[in-house]
Amino acid sequence: MWFGISWSLPKSFTLKKQFPVYVLHFPVCPSGGDNASFLDTNPPKKKTNRTFAVRKELCWKKQHMATPVPVLRLPKGPDPNSRGFDPNSPRYIALCRTTVATTEAAGGDEEELQQEQHARSVLRERFLRCLLAMNNKKVRFNMHENVTVEATFGSSDIDVLNFQVSDLHTPIGVQKEALIRSQDVISFTFDA
């Protein structure tokens, strides 16, 4: 043994006429990984021609002293199917207002509030039934810049951000399948 390097003959060596083949074993150092801070902040004294002893010492220190901080789990990534902002999260429940504020009567005019809630639920139901009725029907979309396009309606996504349509007739041609951004649409009409 000479400074951590060992020499050995491979077990398969049998032919006497061949030149001897020696296998070098260097001390195994863990992969540097992400953190090279120890070597960066404690450079060896000899900048060139480091001895094997110094290398061995540095490798040992790196292996035995720098334990990575364990983590409970990795951060959660985005959900591919939605834009997030979970409505069931405590923050959402505590802070989120409805987009159209209800009339808040101090002291609680319960009847008026109930009527308003009833009207809201009727409107929501009508919109959803409308989306269902439009399925596979020819729909005319009135968009910004006086653009009107016709297409066969497919469906809407859960946040009503996009409409999936087929055979979209545009001023520059017919698109077999397309997504229309709902914020670009002013209104749409169809024959039920």
Add this chain to the structure above:
Amino acid sequence: MAMRQTPLTCSGHTRPVVDLAFSGITPFGYFLISACKDGKPMLRQGDTGDWIGTFLGHKGAVWGATLNMDATKAATAAADFTAKVWDSVSGDEVLSLAHKHIVKSVNFTQDSNHLLTAGNDKLLRIFDLSNTDAAPQEIAGHGAAIKKALWCNDDKQILSAADDKTIRLWDRTSMEEVKTLTFNTSVSSMEYMADGEILVITYGKTIAFYNALSLELIKTAEAPAPINSASLHPEKDFFVAGGEDFKLYKFDYGTQEELESYKGHFGPVHCVRFSPDGELYASGSEDGTLRLWQTAVGKTYGLWKCVLPVCLDNSSESQCGEP
């Protein structure tokens, strides 16, 4: 025993992350918003990096993003010539503010009633969010595209950094330029700390600290590589910087001595910010990821777990030992 830093990688973006900002500390913790060239800024829980939602609506690369102090509103600046204000609880777009060119920077006042925007049209604009029909106030003066604009001095003044190699201090009431700092090279980033009125500026390989009121130099530090962004710890013990060599450097603020350097990113680091409690800092890179790094390596915080055999932390909830 020395601990090796384990960064938490937040994936999700598909293009380089160019800006990030933390909110203040709210009853629900603190939050982090990241601006990305894929046009989809994301909101994350600040201490864990968990994704909360994506703000959908921009039609171009998002160059700047910010949150207000209580994290109820977000604002983004994009290459589609608009700055947008969002409800950061529901993720809905509240306002879209049209500009004449790419918008690079947005910043809320402390009361969240006004928004400062700046971009490639060389103008600073102040929007009144309670009166959106009114035209914005405009401040002209810079000779080139503005990279960053921030409120300072209790929202009475504005600091702006532009590609004309200057940083200018403006008075909000008079809309006039108060002071100018000129550099030999373009300033790559600017951060303002209200507590102590310190301005952190990076240019070339230098990280410089200025008094935000007088624009007098406090101190400078040199890094081994060109630096794109730096951030000062809230307690002013350390500052961190990241740049073109993909590494993050941690310096002692008192002595300007380099303490640590961390590898991890696979591309140049574009932005670095300390969290409001100083326990971690986040970095955004060309490789499309955000990484969260501990200030005190080995401490139990967020998703990091204390592992010392004899735990110095007296909390009964902490678990020590190898996972």
